[in-house]
Amino acid sequence: MTMIQPKMAASVQSPKMTARNVNVFYGDKQAIDNVSIDVDMENVTAFIGPSGCGKSTFLRTLNRMNDTVASARVEGEITLDGEDIYASGMDVVQLRARVGMVFQKPNPFPKSIYENIAYGPRIHGLAASKADMDVMVERSLRRAGLWDEVKDRLHDSGTALSGGQQQRLCIGRAIAVEPEVILMDEPCSALDPIATAKIEELIHELRGNYAIVIVTHNMQQAARVSQRTAFFHLGTLVEYGVTSDIFTNPRQERTKDYITGRYG
Amino acid sequence: MALGSEHTLKAFDEDIDRLRGLISEMGGRAEAAITESITALTRKDLELAAHVVENDKKIDELETEIEKLVVQTIALRAPMADDLREVVAALKIVGVVERIGDYAKNIAKRVPLIVESGSIKPTTLLPAMAQVAGEMVHDVLNAFAARDADLAAAVCNRDKVVDDFYNSIFRTLVTYMMENPRHISESAHLLFIAKNIERIGDHATNVAEMVYFAATGQRLPERERGEHPTEPHEE
Numbered sequence: 001m002t003m004i005q006p007k008m009a010a011s012v013q014s015p016k017m018t019a020r021n022v023n024v025f026y027g028d029k030q031a032i033d034n035v036s037i038d039v040d041m042e043n044v045t046a047f048i049g050p051s052g053c054g055k056s057t058f059l060r061t062l063n064r065m066n067d068t069v070a071s072a073r074v075e076g077e078i079t080l081d082g083e084d085i086y087a088s089g090m091d092v093v094q095l096r097a098r099v100g101m102v103f104q105k106p107n108p109f110p111k112s113i114y115e116n117i118a119y120g121p122r123i124h125g126l127a128a129s130k131a132d133m134d135v136m137v138e139r140s141l142r143r144a145g146l147w148d149e150v151k152d153r154l155h156d157s158g159t160a161l162s163g164g165q166q167q168r169l170c171i172g173r174a175i176a177v178e179p180e181v182i183l184m185d186e187p188c189s190a191l192d193p194i195a196t197a198k199i200e201e202l203i204h205e206l207r208g209n210y211a212i213v214i215v216t217h218n219m220q221q222a223a224r225v226s227q228r229t230a231f232f233h234l235g236t237l238v239e240y241g242v243t244s245d246i247f248t249n250p251r252q253e254r255t256k257d258y259i260t261g262r263y264g
Numbered sequence: 265m266a267l268g269s270e271h272t273l274k275a276f277d278e279d280i281d282r283l284r285g286l287i288s289e290m291g292g293r294a295e296a297a298i299t300e301s302i303t304a305l306t307r308k309d310l311e312l313a314a315h316v317v318e319n320d321k322k323i324d325e326l327e328t329e330i331e332k333l334v335v336q337t338i339a340l341r342a343p344m345a346d347d348l349r350e351v352v353a354a355l356k357i358v359g360v361v362e363r364i365g366d367y368a369k370n371i372a373k374r375v376p377l378i379v380e381s382g383s384i385k386p387t388t389l390l391p392a393m394a395q396v397a398g399e400m401v402h403d404v405l406n407a408f409a410a411r412d413a414d415l416a417a418a419v420c421n422r423d424k425v426v427d428d429f430y431n432s433i434f435r436t437l438v439t440y441m442m443e444n445p446r447h448i449s450e451s452a453h454l455l456f457i458a459k460n461i462e463r464i465g466d467h468a469t470n471v472a473e474m475v476y477f478a479a480t481g482q483r484l485p486e487r488e489r490g491e492h493p494t495e496p497h498e499e
Contacts, residue, residue, distance in 0.1 A: 220342055247344050249481035259344040261271045 014082075016041045016181060016211040017062060017099075022076035024057055024066065031057045033235040034076075039181065044203060044212045046222035046243065049232035050263060055215045058232065059183050062213065063099035064092055080181070097124055100174035104186040106166035108158035108173070113150050116158040116169055117141060120177040136176060144172030145202045164195025171202065182206065184214040188221065200225050219259055223247050231255045276341050283333055283354055284409045287361075290326040291405035293319065294361050295398045297368035298464060302394040304372055305457070308379045316372035323365035330358045346478070350411070353478035357408060360467050360474075364401060367460040367467075374453045381450045389436075390458060393429035396422060397461050400468035408475045416475040417484060419468060426465030433458040 015038035024032035032054045039045055039062070047055035057066070064085060066072040078085050085095055097120065109116050117137045118127075127133035137154070141147040146168045150161070158169050167187060174182055184203075188196040203212060203225050216222050222229055223243060230240040231254075239246065239255045250256045257263045271277050297316050304313035334355045337343060343351050400419050407415035434455065441451045476484045 219344070223344075248348060250345055256345050260347050261273060261276065261341075261344075263272070 013041055015039060016081065018077075018079045019058075019061070020077045022058070022061060022074065022078060024054070024061060024075075025071075025073045026069070027071040031235055032061070035232075035235075035237045037230060037237060037240055039211050039213055040228070041180075041211045042208055043228055044207055044214060044226040045228045045230060046226035047213065047215045047230050047232060048217070048219060048222050048258075049238075050258065051217070052234075053232040054235040055230075055232045056185050059185055059213060059215050062181070062183055063096050063101060064090075065096075065101065067092065097177040098179055099181040099183060100177065100179035101183045101185065102167070102170050102174055102187050104189050106163060106170050106190065108161070108166050108169050110157065110159055112155045113141075113158050113161070113169060114154040116173050117176045120173060124177055126177065140172040140176040143175050143206070144168045145198065145205070146172055162195070164191050164198060167191060167195070167199060168202065171199075171206075175206075179210065181211045181213070184212065186215055186217065189217070196221070219247075231258060233258070273341075276343075276347075279333070279337050279341060280347070280350070283330065283337065283351070286326060286330050286333065287354060287357065288405060288409060290323060290330065290358060290361050291401060293323050293326070294365045294368065295401050297323070297365055297372075298394055298398045298401070298461075301368045301371040301375070302391050304375045305378065306391060308375075310376055310379060313372040313375035317369050320365050320369040323362060327358045327362040331355060346411070346481075349478040349481065350408075353408070353474045356474050357405075357471050360471050361401075361405075364464050364467050367464050371457045371460050374457055378450045378453050381447075389429055389433050390454070390461070393426060393433065393458065393461050396425050396429070397464045397468065400426070400465055401471075404468050404471045404475060407472065408478070411475075411479040413476050413479040416472040416479070419472040420484060423465045423469045426462055430458055430462040 017039040018037075019039075020036045022032055022035045023030065035054075035058060047059060049055050060066045061074055061078060062085075066074060074086060080095070080099065084090070085099075109119060111119070114137055117140045118133055121127050121133065121136050127136055138147060138151075141150060146165060149165060150156075158166065161169060167190075171182075171187075188199050191199065200221065203214070206212060214222075214225065226243045228240065229243045229246045231238045231246065231250075231252075233254055239250060239252045241251075246255065247259060250259065254263075297319060300312055301316045303309065304316065334351055337351055338348075341347075400422050404416060404419045406412070407419065437451050437455050437458075441448050444451075473484050476482070
């Protein structure tokens with residue numbers, strides 16, 4: 001199946017990540033069937049589709065999180081800056097710093113707010129001194145839109161924050177190791193509408209510096225935050241295009257049925 | 265079940281059906297107004313004319329009701345893709361149908377002014393012209409309810425017929441006015457009536473373009489127009 005190219009002006013840069021003919025199996029069960037897609041810098045790409053369509057599974061192939069599942073097997077080629085991330089020489093820890101991930105349920109470490117942010121840079125050796133680290137922590141918390149709310153209590157526990165604040169802390173934690181791509185798996189599902197709106201605004205602000213991929217089951221959210229949208233169904237990529245086109249005039253019947261609420 | 269329905273949320277289908285039903289009703293009333301206003305003219309029926317003027321209020325009320333329903337549907341259902349285009353088209357269409365109703369009312373208002381001035385021959389082409397325009401309105405609103413792009417495109421092609429009628433009537437009346445200066449007033453009213461019907465035809469084609477876009481997401485290509493009446497006419 002050839003990839004359906006979105007209609008858009010030629011990119012100035014080549015894609016940050018590419019996937020070509022990717023298949024994913026859990027044991028004998030095929031979860032992803034021949035998916036090819038590009039992820040571009042300075043863009044938010046949304047993966048939408050019904051439960052079980054494979055969007056989270058595919059997201060996890062982009063930073064090899066599926067390696068943690070014993071029965072998972074990935075075929076095909078996935079590149080970051082042109083390099084195959086499944087090649088035998090690839091440093092997976094480094095990969096996961098460059099391609100960071102934020103999960104559905106906020107999962108701050110049971111440490112202070114400061115330590116949540118500092119942990120990653122410390123193990124990657126990114127800060128030369130305490131002063132350096134302080135600067136990195138502040139920068140990450142500012143970028144995550146959390147600094148003003150926590151600057152006077154950096155040594156309080158990260159788990160004492162509200163749900164929305166915890167999620168922003170997790171985003172700050174991902175940013176602290178200076179990623180290039182940020183993967184988000186339903187980051188707002190556990191949050192109330194105001195916290196959700198703050199995260200969406202944060203995504204909008206972050207977009208200029210990263211490539212962001214967000215899995216969401218909320219179509220309105222995909223419509224609000226993304227520039228490109230990919231619709232998955234039963235493990236295949238049905239349609240991929242400019243978000244406004246997908247939501248006003250999709251080309252595939254299955255896409256239309258899903259987004260208009262006729263599916264199921 | 266209505267075409268394009270079967271949303272998982274049945275209430276959404278009910279809203280869309282109600283919207284289409286109200287638009288059909290509004291269109292039916294506008295068509296009736298066109299027919300009745302011309303009938304009132306040819307039969308010199310002042311009561312029927314007054315009836316058309318009075319009934320225009322109901323057309324205006326329907327516009328308001330439909331607008332409210334569209335806004336509500338957008339807020340509560342967050343329609344996407346073809347549903348969104350249909351709902352936006354509905355909003356634009358009711359504005360145009362309300363104008364069509366106004367043109368018919370305007371025709372009816374001129375009937376007493378023509379009748380009181382005594383004998384006049386209203387051109388026999390007017391009822392035929394009004395019939396074509398009325399059918400265009402009827403068909404284009406059916407096309408909307410059925411999301412039928414082809415039917416909408418076909419309506420556009422009939423506008424030339426209405427334009428050609430208008431040009432004939434225009435020339436006939438200008439000649440008549442030159443030969444019968446005592447009847448210039450009534451003739452002028454008839455000219456305005458013919459112009460109103462010609463505008464109704466134009467509005468029907470505007471609606472057809474909206475219906476086509478709602479159904480397909482594409483614009484209709486440029487259509488052929490009738491000859492302009494003030495352009496030199498080859499003898």
